Amino acid sequence: TELVRAITLHPQQPLAVLDMVPAEEKAQIIYGFGDVGVSDVAAEAGALFHTFVEEQAQLVPDHVAVVYEEEQxxxxxxxxxANQLARR
Structure with a gap:
């Protein structure tokens, strides 16, 4: 992985300064996903992340929100x- 390679090349560097995501993936995260419908009102109000997730669940419930390895x-x-976890 990118992190393992960075650690190998720069073993004395703190983890906080090493790139953990390949440049191509980082660009996709920052620029590639585009507008997914989060309202300007919520963004301007400084809404918390869970508020954005709840809003997206209403606006685009079947769009992929999270991908990790083979799970989406x-x-x-x-x-x-998230609501199940909050209830616990």
Missing amino acids: LTYRKLNER
């Missing part, structure tokens, strides 16, 4: 799991 969660499923 839609905004609906992410919101459901």
Whole structure:
């Protein structure tokens, strides 16, 4: 992975300064996903992350929100799991 390579090349560097995501993936995260419907009102109000997830669950419930290895969660499923965790 990118992090392992960075650690190998720069073993004395603190982890905080090493790139953990390949440049191509970082560009996709920052620039590639585009507008997914978060309202300007929520963004301007400084809403917390869970508020954005809840709003996305209403606006685009079947869009993919999270990808990790082979697993994907839609905004609906992410919101459901977050609410389950909050209830515990």
